[in-house]
Amino acid sequence: MEIIEKLLSDCSSTAGYFFKYISANDAGKTGAHQAGFYIPRNVWPLFFDKPGKKGENKDIWINIKWPDGTSTQSRFIWYGRGTRAEYRLTNGFSFLTNDNVGDILVLSKQDKENFNGYLLSEEDDIDSFFDALNLSPNNAYQLLKPEYVLETKLEQLFESWMQSLTVDFPESKIISGKSRDFLGAIENTSNIKIDDLLLKWIDTEFSLFRYIENNRYKNFIEKPFSSVEELIKIANTILNRRKSRAGHSLENHLSHIFDTRRIPYSSQAVTEQNKKPDFIFPDIKLYKKIEFPGNELTFLAVKTTCKDRWRQILNEADKVKIKYLFTLQQGISLKQLLEMDKYDVKLVVPEPYRHSYPKDFIPKIQNLNTYLNYLVCKHVK
Secondary structure: HHHHHHHHHHHHOOOEEEEEEOOOOOOOOOOOOOEEEEHHHHHHHHHOOOOOOOOEEEEEEEEOOOOOOEEEEEEEEOOOOOOEEEEEEEEOOOOHHHHHOOOOEEEEEEEEEEEEEEEEEEHHHHHHHHHHHOHHHHHHHEEEEOOOOOHHHHHHHHHHHHOOOOOOOOOOHHHHHHHHHHHHHHHHOOOOOHHHHHHHHHHHHHHHHHHHHHHHHHHHHHHOOOOOHHHHHHHHHHHHHHHHHHHHHHHHHHHHHHHHHOOEEEEEOHHHHOOOOOOEEEOHHHEEEEEEEEEEEEEEEEEEEOOHHHHHOOOOOOOOOEEEEEEEOOOOOHHHHHHHHHEEEEEEEEEEHHHOOOOHHHOOOHOOOOOOOOHHHOOOO
């Protein structure tokens, strides 16, 4: 927990930070076998004064300090010669193994050549990181700063809506729905593939929630707290609301997709031992009919991250053998994937994230569009 507290303090006061998942490609498990970490182009300001140019290579050596007190030297490189045009971070990383696929690497800038580095392997640590900073897996590979900068068009829409609100904080379903409305107001979403559209909705909701937070808690932040107890009370309120939003956001958007495609389902219905699966198709009434065959039912669990917690879904619906699991997790170790396969757990992930899994497993992982087609064929009469 001390490590998480230091990480959160770093990210709240740094000039900038970013996080990435350790992918199968990073661990050499996709067949690419490239050296070091791929770094997205939008993160270059953390390392260089100017972006890399085509036709030239350039690099900088940086010092990364880790929580155990050790330091490593790493090289940030822009490859611009020949056919290459990419940033990579090499040297100083001893954890590029398959067991670390799905872990999160966080780099927080201290000054031009010094960074603090963190490797989050435990799911509780990853959840604490996301919840405290109001992040989701969708924020990976982005240049992040303590002060969030919002697109002007969205800010205008958010402000107009906030003026009409009569409640302190809207319910999660309302925030999810308004996020879809606002995205549709600033760009044509009709031609966006559903996998990409879902990720855009999540991004927009993140921005909207953060805007509401800043609006509603502005007065508390600007004036001194009368006591430590008052500070703790407000902090806990903010953190719990962030956890709640993160837990419901993905389910809200998936429910909307199922509704628009007229796919029948029951959500959070009670099964054996008072378990509550996220989704049962076509509905819980048929599930509870003894004579209704299990192979005509479909089970779907939804977890933002699922490095280890996928086991929680195994006994949520005994009547359905195959357990589908939708997640935003970007990469899972080969060991975990083999175990999932053994227990008939089938992953569904947004198409842009499928490449982060081991090459041999990618054909077994469905994207959202493929899974929706499966549900329509099976359950829409």
